[in-house]
Amino acid sequence: MAMKTRFISLLSLLLFVASISAQQLYMPRGVAKAFANGTRSMDGKPGPKYWQNKGVYNITLTVAPPSRTIRGSEEIRYTNNSPDTLDKLVLRLELNSHQPEAPREDPVATEYLTTGVHIDEYTENGKTKPWTDLKGLTFATVMLDKKLAPGSYVDMKIKWHVDLAPHNENGGREGAIDDTTFFIAYFYPRVAVYDDTSGWDVTPFTEGHEFYNDFNDYTLQVVAPRNFIVWATGDLQNAGEVLQPKFAERLQRSMTSNDIIHVATLKELSDKVVTQQSDTLTWRFKTDHISDVALAVSDHYIWDAGSVVVDKAANRRASVQAAYDEKSKDFEKMVEYAKHALDWESNNFPGTPYPFSKTTVVRGWADMEYPMMVNDSSQPDPNFTRFIVEHEILHSWFPFHMGINERRYAFMDEGWTTAFENLIVSADLGKPAADQMFKGFRVRSWALSNAVDTDLPIITPADAMAGMGYRNNEYGKPAVAYLALKDMLGDAEFKRILTEFIGRWNGKHTLPWDMFNTFNNVSGKDLNWFFRNWFFESHYMDVGVAGVIGSDGSGVSIKNTGGFAVPFDLVVEYADGKTERVHMTSSFWEKDQTRGTWNGNGRPLKSVTIDTGIYMDANDTDNKWAAKPEG
Numbered sequence: 001m002a003m004k005t006r007f008i009s010l011l012s013l014l015l016f017v018a019s020i021s022a023q024q025l026y027m028p029r030g031v032a033k034a035f036a037n038g039t040r041s042m043d044g045k046p047g048p049k050y051w052q053n054k055g056v057y058n059i060t061l062t063v064a065p066p067s068r069t070i071r072g073s074e075e076i077r078y079t080n081n082s083p084d085t086l087d088k089l090v091l092r093l094e095l096n097s098h099q100p101e102a103p104r105e106d107p108v109a110t111e112y113l114t115t116g117v118h119i120d121e122y123t124e125n126g127k128t129k130p131w132t133d134l135k136g137l138t139f140a141t142v143m144l145d146k147k148l149a150p151g152s153y154v155d156m157k158i159k160w161h162v163d164l165a166p167h168n169e170n171g172g173r174e175g176a177i178d179d180t181t182f183f184i185a186y187f188y189p190r191v192a193v194y195d196d197t198s199g200w201d202v203t204p205f206t207e208g209h210e211f212y213n214d215f216n217d218y219t220l221q222v223v224a225p226r227n228f229i230v231w232a233t234g235d236l237q238n239a240g241e242v243l244q245p246k247f248a249e250r251l252q253r254s255m256t257s258n259d260i261i262h263v264a265t266l267k268e269l270s271d272k273v274v275t276q277q278s279d280t281l282t283w284r285f286k287t288d289h290i291s292d293v294a295l296a297v298s299d300h301y302i303w304d305a306g307s308v309v310v311d312k313a314a315n316r317r318a319s320v321q322a323a324y325d326e327k328s329k330d331f332e333k334m335v336e337y338a339k340h341a342l343d344w345e346s347n348n349f350p351g352t353p354y355p356f357s358k359t360t361v362v363r364g365w366a367d368m369e370y371p372m373m374v375n376d377s378s379q380p381d382p383n384f385t386r387f388i389v390e391h392e393i394l395h396s397w398f399p400f401h402m403g404i405n406e407r408r409y410a411f412m413d414e415g416w417t418t419a420f421e422n423l424i425v426s427a428d429l430g431k432p433a434a435d436q437m438f439k440g441f442r443v444r445s446w447a448l449s450n451a452v453d454t455d456l457p458i459i460t461p462a463d464a465m466a467g468m469g470y471r472n473n474e475y476g477k478p479a480v481a482y483l484a485l486k487d488m489l490g491d492a493e494f495k496r497i498l499t500e501f502i503g504r505w506n507g508k509h510t511l512p513w514d515m516f517n518t519f520n521n522v523s524g525k526d527l528n529w530f531f532r533n534w535f536f537e538s539h540y541m542d543v544g545v546a547g548v549i550g551s552d553g554s555g556v557s558i559k560n561t562g563g564f565a566v567p568f569d570l571v572v573e574y575a576d577g578k579t580e581r582v583h584m585t586s587s588f589w590e591k592d593q594t595r596g597t598w599n600g601n602g603r604p605l606k607s608v609t610i611d612t613g614i615y616m617d618a619n620d621t622d623n624k625w626a627a628k629p630e631g
């Protein structure tokens with residue numbers, strides 16, 4: 001008896017394990033190893049042995065426009081929290097991407113090219129070591145004199161200089177915006193991420209594949225000539241030392257006011273009455289546990305500021321600032337747009353309070369996000385200005401709050417952001433207009449395309465893709481998948497799970513598998529069929545009516561030619577002339593992703609039409625069935 005019971009339970013355990021593993025999603029070997037090592041957990045939570053490394057950065061940057069040479073010095077204390085002894089460090093020198101020898105996704109103008117980052121002095125644990133500048137590489141391997149044991153740290157001091165590229169209206173992410181306005185990003189040497197799945201991150205920075213950084217603590221000092229304003233990631237620590245009292249007071253007032261306050265007007269800047277008047281001023285910013293810092297400087301950008309409550313429970317406000325030239329009239333409303341974005345996004349989707357104390361939107365060319373900073377172009381259509389800033393601010397959650405490796409899994413960053421973008425534009429302009437824009441801007445290019453790279457599975461590493469294959473697999477395709485997931489789970493349940501995912505992984509390096517596992521764990525369902533279909537397989541969106549079924553012709557057989565588990569509406573016209581719209585979520589395809597039936601309700605059909613809405617159908621010539629007219 002005992003033997004038999006044990007035998008049966010062993011057998012059922014084996015069957016259970018077999019059925020679990022049969023449903024598992026493909027994992028790269030490094031990711032599977034992380035789960036086996038307990039740094040990640042199959043319930044979707046960080047594992048009991050989760051770790052990440054950390055740097056404390058104290059950076060001083062000297063800028064003096066119109067000179068485009070910027071000079072920096074920094075102290076880094078880098079702590080190894082991994083269980084591995086590190087014999088080397090990888091330092092990232094992202095602005096080497098401007099070197100002629102560097103690989104890039106897209107061609108660049110000649111003016112874009114510079115000689116890259118020049119390290120003037122490298123000191124490790126107090127000892128200065130020789131340094132040879134690199135050509136065409138955006139990271140450098142440094143062999144450590146003393147190996148870095150688990151739990152220990154290394155101190156570095158680095159001095160460097162780099163030339164910014166002259167202004168480039170074709171969308172430079174950083175560099176000169178005009179002669180005396182600079183947007184400065186990716187500018188400081190930093191320790192690459194060393195993580196539990198891949199070790200050192202040595203994916204080249206090729207411009208398009210944007211962020212993967214540790215959560216570090218930063219003190220940033222920017223030394224600029226008088227009469228220049230500096231905006232940067234982090235809280236300004238010394239407004240009283242750099243601004244004249246009246247202007248420091250306006251900035252302070254904006255932190256608690258619902259009004260939009262003109263901190264400095266063009267006239268005041270031209271009159272040179274805004275800053276203190278020593279030759280140079282040191283603007284000091286501080287922020288902890290954040291994945292990057294960026295900054296802007298200008299002597300003629302208008303400065304507006306306001307604030308908005310982003311966490312109603314804690315009554316916490318975030319500062320919202322805008323910096324722009326007089327010609328960019330759409331930016332006169334930028335603080336209002338950005339306040340609206342912070343408010344809506346904090347309370348609806350993603351639906352957790354804006355994670356930072358501030359955002360500053362700078363008029364540039366890039367339409368590009370940085371932690372607490374946005375570099376946006378000026379647009380003739382104010383709706384489009386608002387749309388872009390809503391998108392860029394959404395990145396505050398994905399990838400910055402969530403620590404996503406955007407170089408490899410950009411669908412967790414651009415994908416979520418693009419899905420939420422559709423929702424906030426629906427709130428702004430109404431669902432029909434939002435969906436029209438979404439289809440035109442985010443779906444049509446891949447849904448109706450024959451391009452084979454678009455059909456790669458979304459899970460394909462982003463750094464292995466380029467061009468439209470990259471774009472479609474990181475933006476529109478995953479956005480549609482996330483919206484289908486929300487449609488299937490229902491808004492409240494979807495938001496409950498998303499909130500839990502954000503709660504579990506913010507400030508950490510989350511992976512797609514943590515996200516999929518969290519959705520399974522919190523929903524209590526096995527959604528791997530959905531995740532496999534949308535993220536791990538090659539499909540497109542194409543459903544069609546196969547025919548009516550049932551002896552009375554009251555049901556419909558639906559074929560799925562493209563293979564994606566798309567939600568759709570059946571627009572049904574009954575023989576008696578009455579019509580009805582029946583919604584099918586993706587769960588229609590749970591059991592069989594090639595064919596499904598709607599059994600109807602016993603009323604013979606006169607016609608039936610499939611409406612796929614934003615899930616644009618590749619071939620809609622087979623989306624309608626109609627009974628042959630009688631006689």
Ligand SMILES: [Zn+2]
Nearest residue numbers: 391395414417
């Ligand atoms: Zn984006």
